[in-house]
Ligand SMILES: Nc1nc2c(ncn2[C@@H]2O[C@H](COP(=O)(O)OP(=O)(O)OP(=O)(O)O)[C@@H](O)[C@H]2O)c(=O)[nH]1
């Protein structure tokens with residue numbers, strides 16, 4: 001995986017047909033290989049879009065394959081930090097495949113998934129946090145996810161970590177100097193000063209972790225299950241929230257028998273909505289299995305929407321569902337408010353803090369309120385627009401590890417422990433930060449991170 005000396009090639013645009021498709025070459029031979037594919041005698045002018053033809057010289061009679069625009073980006077000022085040539089061809093998988101094959105015949109190797117970004121990291125164009133941001137940006141399904149990923153690419157983590165690392169480095173150097181010249185009895189840094197300096201760094205690490213839980217929720221998305229007794233309008237509500245008629249809706253109780261899932265953008269959160277079989281004790285074998293699956297989904301969901309029908313009296317089955325979900329993070333949707341009312345809201349007898357929203361899955365009334373209330377339940381009421389810096393569990397784990405080591409160093413310094421002890425904790429903190437940015441990251445972690453990419457990225 002870590003062989004940066006050869007020249008790699010891949011289609012950089014998604015599979016399928018389009019107006020354009022881009023083939024990317026990266027490595028020391030990129031310009032030479034592109035030269036053998038293009039019908040031009042002189043080399044490509046750096047950073048200039050050049051119209052040219054791709055010619056297949058491996059055929060018995062050289063044949064033109066496509067008209068393209070080729071751009072050369074000499075090292076080190078390219079995406080990967082290698083010499084790069086990008087060839088914009090017409091977006092046909094047949095053509096693009098042929099161009100890649102011709103590049104391979106001329107000496108290139110097919111790129112592994114994520115290898116372009118891996119090279120950018122190995123060549124120091126991006127640190128590890130930024131390389132991960134590229135993957136997140138490509139994978140984003142909501143604009144908010146894309147924004148957090150782009151901020152991360154722009155350095156919301158990289159810049160403060162670099163600053164913290166240099167503060168740590170300075171402190172470690174002064175402590176080591178004090179250790180190296182003990183006989184002078186001179187300390188390059190006073191004991192009280194050490195505790196204070198470490199405390200300042202620790203607080204900066206903690207500040208980065210502010211909103212980390214919300215960041216993770218935005219980045220990873222979450223699952224929300226819609227439950228209720230049969231026929232209350234779960235599937236209707238599910239379809240409304242998705243904006244498409246995904247699940248079957250009928251007037252018969254027991255319509256939905258299996259879990260139906262789909263992803264929706266809930267005010268910026270990527271929420272996997274799960275429509276479930278109505279919870280009731282009677283029913284055939286299929287329904288029993290459906291209810292078992294509903295209970296399983298309830299176990300892993302971040303939140304639950306309990307649907308009740310206001311056009312019919314509440315009954316034992318409603319109470320059973322309300323009781324079963326009482327300990328979960330939930331919201332109660334009082335559905336069918338367009339129909340004549342059969343009971344008043346107070347009849348639910350819920351504790352004060354449970355969010356109750358009146359909706360009509362038929363008319364769409366109250367749907368925006370339901371979305372907002374669900375978002376509040378998921379985020380604990382924190383505003384999603386204030387985007388947190390940290391969203392990735394790897395980053396959160398390492399920052400916590402760093403913060404913990406700094407806390408230990410601070411405590412050791414405060415009680416006047418020998419420099420060696422303080423230093424050991426500071427080195428641990430520094431190692432955590434260096435693993436975060438990839439200055440010192442084990443190969444298996446790197447492999448795991450770059451596996452997420454697909455070919456051409
Ligand atoms: N008047 C009115 N009828 C609704 C509303 N929501 C759903 N219905 C009707 O209620 C019936 C049941 O709706 P579904 O969405 O299938 O209910 P469900 O909870 O998924 O039912 P099961 O899958 O059988 O558990 C259908 O006839 C819907 O048209 C609403 O807001 N107002």
Ligand SMILES: [Mg+2]
Pocket residue numbers: 234235236247248249255256275276
């Ligand atoms: Mg249903």
